[in-house]
Amino acid sequence: MERFEHTVTQEQVGERIDKVVSTINSDWSRSQVQQWIKDGHVLVNMEQKRTNYKSQASDVITIEVPEAEVLDVEAEDLNLDVYYEDQDVIVVNKPKGMVVHPAPGHYSGTLVNGLMHHCKDLSGINGVMRPGIVHRIDKDTSGLLMVAKNDVAHEHLVNQLVEKSVTRKYMALVHGVIQHDYGTIDAPIGRDSKDRQSMTIVDQGKHAVTHFEVKDRFEQYTLVECQLETGRTHQIRVHMKYIGFPLVGDPKYGPKKTMDIGGQALHAAVLGFIHPRTEEYLEFTAPIPSEFNELLQNLQK
Known part of the structure; x- marks a missing residue:
């Protein structure tokens, strides 16, 4: 587990702690940092705080980056109907009857199983069972879904859904x-x-x-x-x-x-x-x- 320490600068005083931490390393997304804060991997002056804690002058932030979970969902060649793909996003046309991500009772044949065979790079924000999944459609609903290939793209697409x-x-x-x-x-x-x-x-x-x-x-x-x-x-x-x-x-x-x-x-x-x-x-x-x-x-x- 990697460990980082950061002292809040004068410019960062009053900023939310999740925003401050996400600027320390460009590979850390805001939503990923928020999860670390909730899980106790981010401490302020050795105390756990909420994600909306406003940083104060000379606060010392300690970040313990958790080890990446090993994904034990198997990749399967499901001949996905891919409408668009680049380094950030995949748009796929899901057939009726296919579950979007693994869950109890559905560990194979899901869209995630197919995506893992199709490409190795999927965002990790939603954890090991739902890599890349930004939004879902029901098992028996067919049609288009967008999938994020990295955390920055994931956050951007989720924000668009929120907005x-x-x-x-x-x-x-x-x-x-x-x-x-x-x-x-x-x-x-x-x-x-x-x-x-x-x-x-x-x-x-x-x-x-x-x-x-x-x-x-x-x-x-x-x-x-x-x-x-x-x-x-x-x-x-x-x-x-x-x-x-x-x-x-x-x-x-x-x-x-x-x-x-x-x-x-x-x-x-x-x-x-x-x-x-x-x-x-x-x-x-x-x-x-x-x-x-x-x-x-x-x-x-």
């Missing part, structure tokens, strides 16, 4: 015919007290906003494009159920009598973000997968 500047548009097939062409659902989402595996609309939940536009209407169904303003767990699925138009095929939030299509009819079709290095806006579009497309064609008939 709501990332473009995320999804195609969804829902039960019922929506009469109006546009809508916005602004309803807070939290854990369902009756079922901890499900999310629901709760007053004390997290702020959640989904905008939607009707793309096509069928006899008993509607195809909508949903644009996320926030990114809560199961947000589109919960919000569309809340307004009375649950997703087709959704085993958790859909009606009992729904089409058995192996999970919800939801596809992350458009992803746009500012590149962390070039600061250029990039946008990608992945067409609806074939089985979803066949479903729409059958409804049109």
Whole structure:
């Protein structure tokens, strides 16, 4: 374990301790440093402080850089559908049925297993089970995800998500015919007290906003494009159920009598973000997968 000592300079007085520490070494990202502070690897005058502690003149900061965890998730050749890749970012089109990262019950066949075979450099901010993962989509949702190849890119992309500047548009097939062409659902989402595996609309939940536009209407169904303003767990699925138009095929939030299509009819079709290095806006579009497309064609008939 490497150990560093730093004495707060006059210019750094009043700055947050996580900011001061992250300037000591350009390889240390702010979120990585924040985790070290929480884990007790960063001490001020040999005392543990909070990440928002304001540094004072002549404070002595001791940093013990923890050993990197050995990643025991196996690399697998999963023939990933990579839409874009450079030294900082990968954009991948995840198929329906693939879990994003390893978790109990899913240690192989995940997007992370495939990414580890595809490239050796992934950011370490989210730990050994979720290297590079900036945001997630559900197992049975297909579509575009951005992945960070280093910690600086990771932090940059996460900040864009926080600032709501990332473009995320999804195609969804829902039960019922929506009469109006546009809508916005602004309803807070939290854990369902009756079922901890499900999310629901709760007053004390997290702020959640989904905008939607009707793309096509069928006899008993509607195809909508949903644009996320926030990114809560199961947000589109919960919000569309809340307004009375649950997703087709959704085993958790859909009606009992729904089409058995192996999970919800939801596809992350458009992803746009500012590149962390070039600061250029990039946008990608992945067409609806074939089985979803066949479903729409059958409804049109």
